[in-house]
Amino acid sequence: MSHYCDLAPGHPFHGPYHDHEYGFPVADDDTLFERLALEINQAGLSWLTVLKKRDAFQAAFEGFAVDRVAAYGEAERARLLADAGIIRNRLKVDAVIHNAGVIQALRAEHGSFRTWLEAHHPRSHADWVKLFKRTFRFTGPEIVGEFLMSSGFLPGAHRDDCPVQARILAAGPAWQRG
Numbered sequence: 001m002s003h004y005c006d007l008a009p010g011h012p013f014h015g016p017y018h019d020h021e022y023g024f025p026v027a028d029d030d031t032l033f034e035r036l037a038l039e040i041n042q043a044g045l046s047w048l049t050v051l052k053k054r055d056a057f058q059a060a061f062e063g064f065a066v067d068r069v070a071a072y073g074e075a076e077r078a079r080l081l082a083d084a085g086i087i088r089n090r091l092k093v094d095a096v097i098h099n100a101g102v103i104q105a106l107r108a109e110h111g112s113f114r115t116w117l118e119a120h121h122p123r124s125h126a127d128w129v130k131l132f133k134r135t136f137r138f139t140g141p142e143i144v145g146e147f148l149m150s151s152g153f154l155p156g157a158h159r160d161d162c163p164v165q166a167r168i169l170a171a172g173p174a175w176q177r178g
Contacts, residue, residue, distance in 0.1 A: 005162040013051040022150050023157030023168045029113040032151055033103055034064035037096045039147045040138045041087045049087075056085030061096065066107070069100035095138035102136055121153055121174050128154070 008018030026032050038057065042050045050057075060083050062068045072080075080086065080093045103113045110116040120131060125145055132139040139147075148154040152173030158165040169176060 003159055004157070005159045005164070013048055017051060018158075019164055023152060023164070023173065025152035025171050025173050026150075027114050029066055029103060029107065030064050032113050032117075033066050033069070033100060034058070034061075035150050036099060036136070036139075036143075036147050037061065037064060039143045039150070040095050040099075041089075041092050042146070043092070043138070043140070043143060045087065053086055056083070060086050066100050066103050066113075069097055070104045072097045072100075092138060095136075099136045099138075106135075117151075117153060118174065122178050125154060 004014070004018055004022070008014035008022075011018075026035065034057075038050050038054065041053075041057070058064065060080055077093060077097065081088050081090060106113055106116040110119060120128075123131070125141070125148075128148055129139075129141050129144045132144045145154060149157045152168070152171070153175060155173075155175045158168060
């Protein structure tokens, strides 16, 4: 089985994500929200499809500003579903908007989405999936696992011999604190 570390280096879309984002700790709630939204949109599709549409997603969802997306109503939903630059799946669009509201509630209670994640760390993948299914929409095992690996809460984003892994370890991902 090939690993992302074999495929990504030098690739115009996978390379920058692999080298500078995937697996590194993320502190910013809007960035965490973007990662969750992108993982939701990847379901049933290739990660390359999502990366190619990432700029369009960022524009369509206004930089994934949690408060702005949480306030979306029918007009914004219709705009998103008509936007050929993104993945126009009603369940996914509705989940992203709904989850922005969930993140607002988590921030009100915990101070930030990141703080909520930290409060539940460490946890097994299975326990994370249960928590996410109770908390968010459209979050199955693959989505939850990739979201948590991409943001440094679960290990496995890179092989141990991948040069990026040393930089991730230096950044102190949550999984390293176990």
